[in-house]
Amino acid sequence: MKLLAFKNNVTSNFKNADYKKIASKVAVSIFRYAMLIAVGYTVLSPLFQIISNSLKSDADFMNTSVTWIPTAAFWQNYADALFVMDYWKALLNTLIVPVLSGLIEVVSCGVVAYAFARFKFPERKILYPLLLLTILVPVRMTFLPSFVNYRNFDFFGITKVIGDLIGKDLTINLINTPFTFYLPSIFGVGFQSGLFIMIYIQFLKGIPKELEEAAWIDGAGPIKTFIRIIVPSSSVAILTVSILSVIWHWNEYYLMGLYFNENQPLAVSLSNIMNLISLKGGDTINSHTGVAMASCMLFILPVLVFYLILQKKFIKSIDSVGIVG
Amino acid sequence: MRNKKVTGIERLKVRYGRMFALPWTIGLLLFFLVPLVESIAYAFSDVSLVNDDMLSFAGLKHFKYLLQEDPNFLDNMAEAVTSFVFSLPIIVALSLIFALILNQKFRGRLFARAVFFLPVIIATGVVMKFVTGEALNSGAALSTAMGETESYSGISFDQLLINLGLPQSVTELLADYIARIFNLVWSCGIQILLFVAGMQSIPDQLYEVSKIEGATAWEEFWFVTFPMLGNVIFLVLIYTTVDLFTAFDNPIMTQAYDLVSKNSVYDRSSAILWGYFVIVGIIGSLILFVYNRLLMKKWN
Amino acid sequence: MTHSINFKKLLALLMTLVMVMCVFAGCGNKEEEYYSYYEYYEEDDTASDDTQSDDGSTDSNDDGNTTTSSKDEGGSTTEVPKNLRGTTVKMLFWRPLMDAEQKAIDKFEKETGIKVEVKNTPNAGTYGELISSSLAAKEGYDIAMFNNTDFPGRPVQYFQPLNDIKGFDFKDSAWDISVMDTQKINGKYYGVSVNGSLNSEYICMFFNETKFKDRGVKTPREYWEEGNWNWDTFLECAKAMTYEDNGVQVYGYLNRGSSYITYWTQAAGTDFINYDGSKFTANLSDTKLIDTLKFYNDLGHKYKVGDPENTYGVPDFRTGNAAMFSCITYPMRKDSDTKFNQMTDTIDAVPFPMPKGEKEVALIDSTLFGILKGAKNEEGAAVFLRYFLDPANYDMSSYFINKNLESTFNALSKMEKRVSITQGVVNYAAQVDFGNVCHNIALTTADQTSAKLQSYKSNFEVAVQKANKAIED
Incomplete structure (x- = not known):
């Protein structure tokens, strides 16, 4: 009722006066830019602060009159940060473990979501609430049992039974191997997987069913249908999940720090940066805070570039979606 | 295969569905349910990590303690729940508005999008700790005892504004206001991303039709965009709930995590989390219920 | 047709799964070998343990070789x-x-x-x-x-x-x-x-020697060396070094943060919670404790030699805006992030002062x-x-910024030590944050100290109870 009244109100305004339209357009425009500036300020100012701090020397930090612009750009901070983080090696580790498992999730979650979004099978009633549960339960809640599970890993206790028969301990230690991340990702129960499945489900629901059913009737198998029909129609969803998955995995440091004893990714180095600076740089480093901030920038940079590239695709895909839908 | 009738499709669907869900179900059993059940067991046991039998059944002991003796739990719970109930609609509405703005055509749109999504990159990780200055104290130094010093390099808005030369009273007011917006904007990034993605999935034809019928921007929003976003709103509700539930500044989470990392008390911490979890679950399903029954009915 | 293709695909999927499992099994086996190797030595240990009691020389030749090489x-x-x-x-x-x-x-x-x-x-x-x-x-x-x-x-x-x-x-x-x-x-x-x-963190009083010399004030080191370094001489130093320099307030003394008032209670030989090795007792009504806290509150509010609201003294000490600064010894080191080694002023440190007449001990965060x-x-x-x-x-000497600091560190390491266990006990109960408690007490004026302290009484009592129960089991 209220909505209907609102609608009438809006339409009558529309019919009554034309100048109001212009006024509202101007108002919307002002509102928009005001919003943009406010948000831009809140989001960008910390970033600028990090950038500015990353270029400050120790003398600048101690000089209270220097707030935004350093007296001279102190690039040594970046050189030190590269050394302290062991940047290239850590970057490689990041790509090999978290980013790769993030990409695996982009695929595996899509497959699972397909099952939930398009098929009604009896077990769905049990599995769907469990899916919600995987989203809701934070990793910190289950990290201890998870750790034990990975440390003494056995497939449903089968290996243990066999091991008992042979008289050997056959359980596998996955700790300190990338499989603590790969394996769950492959099965679609990895870091933030539940959320990605959910995102896929919601987007897949929007694809018309007729296409798919026609494909079956034409004799295409489920995998073929999935690849030929579903994947091309869900480019927005795939892009969204890719962005989120890679970024979240890039940023993940809690589990990485616990599961990996060596070969740690950038996020772990960054979470530990003050220690690392003291350990590796010791007395030679000019400003610990400056190097920490420079490390922060070096950490953001690759993922920022990745995001900006994908974002362009993201906007391009608007048009293509229009055609497919 | 080709000769099968439509009823056959239903049977096929069941089989295909099972096929696609199978790996996930295996993974669920292997990696999720085992730890989950164990963490529930913690809440009802006394955990002693050094014993061979880690758990000894303790019944409702920890829950009783939390409700009757713990001086902070109920306060924290109340704070967490009220802030959850207030923040959820605000964040969803705010990110919807931002997404609408970003989805329009205007000058500097590309740049604006990049800026709005920056929190997605920053807010979810360790970089946020640099923004708040926390990272500079938490790990500080090779000395265990030095870890608790407060940092001097975090970004302080008060200081920023004082540097701009504003008077004290105005500064305080502004700083408070900005701090609030700051928090909200930082927790909107992903929702905006989801909304924008959702808006892009709406077929252009619908807008064309509405234009032909002479709808205003408002009407277009209420009768085209909003209903078509049904799935995404559901998604955003779920994500925001999870995000607020697991946020680090959530007092319940802080209490539970502190128990684990400072005191290594796993049983009570599990009890706190599960107690909170049940309450959030109830609120969440209420929201979903309202969403499904009232809103969705109206649109369909 | 499609049916069989699906089946094949499923089969392929399963086979890859099996292969992956095999790979893990391989990993696991290696681990296995490693552990059995370890256990082998363990068993060997117990065996040699037993035999050793009979006669001390049943070890294998290998061991003999390593002994000689070392x-x-x-x-x-x-x-x-x-x-x-x-x-x-x-x-x-x-x-x-x-x-x-x-x-x-x-x-x-x-x-x-x-x-x-x-x-x-x-x-x-x-x-x-x-x-x-x-x-x-x-x-x-x-x-x-x-x-x-x-x-x-x-x-x-x-x-x-x-x-x-x-x-x-x-x-x-x-x-x-x-x-x-x-x-x-x-x-x-x-x-x-x-x-x-290296892991010992004594608590000491850093001071800016240059600033002291500039103003012609007798330094803490001079007091310390003549055996007269105590709360009274500390206060004299602090008062003399509190001044305004071209509109910049220089404080005589800053703490590492207002929540570190425990340094003072430790120095006075008292604490919020006492521990005698088998029992914890809350000590909040102790007059010595209350007097000490009052003394601390007076430093900021009455004598105005410090800023009680300053939550981190390092930058002030570094810029020369604080003449004395109490902290653990970690900033003595060159690799510390406090970067005292980059100060143009000469810095020095002495042990934390004791009340007059008390025996000098080293306070430590252990x-x-x-x-x-x-x-x-x-x-x-x-x-x-x-x-x-x-x-x-x-190579201990390589860690210190200067010789004076090293000598202070060495002097501290030779003294009798005193540790505060209060924070641990309060943490264990997980009811209040001890840092906050201290911070709140540090901010009050001396006439409020006692009342503020009493407001935490129940928290401390619960903490003591729990800790006592914990060590009984």
Whole structure:
């Protein structure tokens, strides 16, 4: 009722006066830019602060009159940060473990979501609430049992039974191997997987069913249908999940720090940066805070570039979606 | 295969569905349910990590303690729940508005999008700790005892504004206001991303039709965009709930995590989390219920 | 047709799965071999243990060789029971190792034939998780560490009493007995520390020597050296060094943060909670405690020599806006992030002052290393700790910014030590944050101190109760 009244109100305004339209357009425009500036300020100012701090020397930090612009750009901070983080090696580790498992999730979650979004099978009633549960339960809640599970890993206790028969301990230690991340990702129960499945489900629901059913009737198998029909129609969803998955995995440091004893990714180095600076740089480093901030920038940079590239695709895909839908 | 009738499709669907869900179900059993059940067991046991039998059944002991003796739990719970109930609609509405703005055509749109999504990159990780200055104290130094010093390099808005030369009273007011917006904007990034993605999935034809019928921007929003976003709103509700539930500044989470990392008390911490979890679950399903029954009915 | 193709695809999927599993199984087997190797040596140990009691020379030739080789190198001060050779000591450390520590470990391995494995967390924040996950997974780590802020929670939960463990000789004067005594439980040690070790964090009073000289004020070091360094002379210094310099307020004294009023209570020989080795008691009505806190509150509010709301004194001390600064000794080091080595002014430090007439002791934030429950090589761990913590195995002088600081550090390491366990007890109860309590007390004026203190009475009493219960079990 209220909505209907609102609608009438809006339409009558529309019919009554034309100048109001212009006024509202101007108002919307002002509102928009005001919003943009406010948000831009809140989001960008910390970033600028990090950038500015990353270029400050120790003398600048101690000089209270220097707030935004350093007296001279102190690039040594970046050189030190590269050394302290062991940047290239850590970057490689990041790509090999978290980013790769993030990409695996982009695929595996899509497959699972397909099952939930398009098929009604009896077990769905049990599995769907469990899916919600995987989203809701934070990793910190289950990290201890998870750790034990990975440390003494056995497939449903089968290996243990066999091991008992042979008289050997056959359980596998996955700790300190990338499989603590790969394996769950492959099965679609990895870091933030539940959320990605959910995102896929919601987007897949929007694809018309007729296409798919026609494909079956034409004799295409489920995998073929999935690849030929579903994947091309869900480019927005795939892009969204890719962005989120890679970024979240890039940023993940809690589990990485616990599961990996060596070969740690950038996020772990960054979470530990003050220690690392003291350990590796010791007395030679000019400003610990400056190097920490420079490390922060070096950490953001690759993922920022990745995001900006994908974002362009993201906007391009608007048009293509229009055609497919 | 080709000769099968439509009823056959239903049977096929069941089989295909099972096929696609199978790996996930295996993974669920292997990696999720085992730890989950164990963490529930913690809440009802006394955990002693050094014993061979880690758990000894303790019944409702920890829950009783939390409700009757713990001086902070109920306060924290109340704070967490009220802030959850207030923040959820605000964040969803705010990110919807931002997404609408970003989805329009205007000058500097590309740049604006990049800026709005920056929190997605920053807010979810360790970089946020640099923004708040926390990272500079938490790990500080090779000395265990030095870890608790407060940092001097975090970004302080008060200081920023004082540097701009504003008077004290105005500064305080502004700083408070900005701090609030700051928090909200930082927790909107992903929702905006989801909304924008959702808006892009709406077929252009619908807008064309509405234009032909002479709808205003408002009407277009209420009768085209909003209903078509049904799935995404559901998604955003779920994500925001999870995000607020697991946020680090959530007092319940802080209490539970502190128990684990400072005191290594796993049983009570599990009890706190599960107690909170049940309450959030109830609120969440209420929201979903309202969403499904009232809103969705109206649109369909 | 499609049917069979699907089946094939499913089969292929399953086969890949099986292959993946095989790969893991392969991984697992390697691990297996490694552990059985370890266990082999363990069994060997117990065997040689038994035989040793009969006659001391049943060890294999291999061991004999290593002994001679280590003797050839000379200078080895560690005498290791032969049965420990070839065993492994596993330590959980709260941060990555420093180069010097790694070198010390390498040298230890070479000299003793004991292998050392270290697992660390990236930062101290997740050290608790590291210990608990390793224990829950029964990984059999031997050594871990606890601070006075973890006492009594962590030692009671995870650590073994050390008195019955072979390898610890508590008559050895190198052990920092006076620190270890403060954290005994029912007469037993749970952690060890070595005098003057890198992990010792004494509490001292830094001062800006240049600033003192500029203003012609007698420095704390001069007072200290003539044996007259106490609260009265401290106050004189602080008053003389509080002034305005071109509109910039220079304070005579800043604390590391207002929540560190415990330095003062420790110096006065009192505490919020007392511990006699078997029982905790709340001590909030103690007049000495209240007087001390009042004295601290007066520093900021009455004498105005400091800023009670300043939550971190480092930048002020560095810019010369604070003449004295109380802190742990860590900023004495060149690799500290406080970067005192980049100051143009000369800095110095003296021990934290005591009230006039009190015996001078060193205050310390302790870090004790102990043996975890479920440890597999307690004796090896004992030998290793004695070596690892010994400052003689490190080039200590290379760490300090200047000679004066080093001499103060060395003087502190030779004094009797005093540790506050209050924070640990309050943390254990997990009801209030002790830092906040201190902060709130530090901000009040002297006439409010007592009332403020009493408002936390119930929290402290519960904490004491819980801690007492914990050490009973």
